[in-house]
Structure formats: C-alpha cells, structure tokens
Amino acid sequence: MEKFTTLTGVAAPMPLVNIDTDMIIPKQFLKTIKRTGLGVNLFDEMRYDRDGNEIEDFILNQPAYREAEILVAGDNFGCGSSREHAPWALLDFGIRCVISTSFADIFYNNCFKNGILPVVLAPEQVEVLMKDAEKGSNARITVDLDAQTVTSSDGDVFSFEVDAFKKHCLLNGLDDIGLTLENASSAIDAFERKSAQARPWV
Template sequence: MEKFEKVSGIAAPMPLVNIDTDMIIPKEFLKTIKRSGLGVHAFDEMRYDRQGNEIPDFVLNKPQYRDASIIVAGDNFGCGSSREHAPWALADFGIKVIVSTSFADIFYNNCFKNGMLPIVLPQEQVDVLMKDAEKGANARMEVDLEAQTISTSDGEVFSFDIDPFKKHCLIEGLDDIGLTLEKVSAIDTFETAAAQARPWV
C-alpha cells in the first residue's frame, strides 16, 4: 500500500445523503477478488445509462471532475452492505480522500485498509468544502494527514480528528499484511522455538 502524506487535488461535490455501497459498486461487479479494474464501475448506475453510455450530468462524468481525487459527500457515506469492493472501486478510480459528516463503520475502517482517508467534519465545515468543490477543476483542495488539516482553494483551513493508529498505518503505507510483516522477525523466532519445543507438531 502506498504511503499517504499529502493530497492536493480536485474535489468532486456529491451532496447526496446515504450513498450506500450498492450505489458505489453494484452487486453484479462483486465476482472478482482483484482490487484493480473496479474503478470503471464505480457509481455504475449513476454514471451510465442502460446502453452503457455516460450520463453527462453525473458529477464524475463532467470534464472538470474526471480527475477528482477527493469526494465531498452528504451524510452517512458508505452505508448498506459491508462489501469491501466499494473502497476498492473508489481507490481504483483514483479517490484518495472522502469528506462527510459521518460514515458507516465498516466502510470507514475499510477505507484505511485500502489507503484512503475518510474525514469526518461538522456539517457547517462540510458545507464550506462542498461550495468550494462546486467551483470545478480550478478549485484544488489540500489534505495534510500529518498536520490533520484540509484546506480549501481559498486557503481556509479545517482540522480533523483521526485515530493515531490508523494515521500511523496510512502514513507508513501499512495494511493488515504490512502490519504482520513488521513482526516477521518475532514470528520467525516464535516458530523456531515452537518447532524445537514441539518437534512432533
């Protein structure tokens, strides 16, 4: 997993509330166990019509938001079923940061495991960021994980809270496997001792 330090990018405004995991990645795309290739299907039913053509009015289809790396969303983002394909699809699309007033717990935790930063802010601050995102490609926000700040294109700065352990994992680029590999020396020592103590196992 890539190390997360700072993100400076275009923010897409998605003011809908209760954007659930089925909206993020519909169930017909859950057959794969690969994390790559799902970005093209992110928000599939909102991005494409039944013939597979792009719906021009959907925010991520608009030219100014095609390269968005930040989403500013309505309340309760990522609710619904606990499919990990949802953060996989967003990460593969290129999303690094999602800002909302609240997230579903499982989705929130899955974001960190897939290198994305979910930021919870009060409604009035999300409203400011939403308005800034509506300016389009010229309005670039900056997220500094070390400082725990997000800045608007006009330089207004908001601070956010984050669990220290989750912050450490993002900054160091550690998913569950990476955390385990940090302990590989201790694991090897244990396995050697266990083999000597119980050679019949």
C-alpha cells in the first residue's frame, strides 16, 4: 500500500449528501476482485449517459478536475452497502483523500486499509474548502497527515482528528498484510522456531 504523508492537489467539490457506495461504484462492476481498473467506472451513473458518453457538466468530467486527488463532499459520504470496491474505485481514479463532515463507518475504515485518508471537519470548515475547490485547478489544497491539518489555497488551516493506529498505518503504507509482515522478523519467526523444535517432524 502506498504511504500517505502530505498531499497537495486539486480538490473536486461534490456538495451532495448521502453519496452511497452504489453511486461511487455501481453493483454491476463488483464482479472483479482486482483493485485496479475500477477508476473508469467511478460515479459511473453520474459520469456517463445511457450510450456511454461523458456527461459534460459532471464535476470529474470537467477539464479542471480530471486530475483531482481530493474530494470535498457532503455529509454521510460512503453510506450504503459495505463494498470495498468503493475505495478501490476512488484510488484507481487517483483520489487519495476525501473530506466531509461525516462518513459511514465501514467505508471510513475501508479507506484506511486502501491508502485513502478520510478527513472529518466541521460543516463551516468543509464549506470553506468546498468554495475553495470550486475555483478549479488553480486552487490546490494541502493535506498533511503527520501534522493533521488541511490547508486551503488561501492559507486557511484546519486541524482534524485521526486514530493514532490508523495514522501509523497510513504514514507507513501498512495494510492488513503489511501489518502482519511488520511482525514477521519477531513474533512470527519466534513462533516458527519454537514450533519446529516442538514438532520437528512437521
């Protein structure tokens, strides 16, 4: 998993509330177990018409936001079913951070396991960042995980809270497998040596 330390990038404004996981990645794209290739179908039903043509006024189809790495979204982002494909699709598109006033719990935790930082801020702070994001590609927001701050293009700085363990994992690029391997040279190796002595025939 890629480390998340500091990110400075274009932020796309999505002021909708209750953006659920089916809106993020519709159910027909859940057949794969690969984490790549889903970005093209991110927000599929909002991005494309029935013939597969891009809907020009959808935010991620606009030239200023095609390279967005941050989403500034409305309340209760990631609600609905617990599909892990939702953060996979966001990450595959290039989104590394989502800022909102609140997130669905399962989606929130899945983000950390996939290298995405979900940031919870107060409504008035999200509103400032939403307006900042509306300026387009010239306005870049900086997210500093170590300092736990979000800085607007105008220099407004907002602090956010994050669980210390989740922060450690993101800063060091550790998913569940990475966490296991982190202990490989100590606890796991020690267990295997002890097991080999106790059961040499295995």
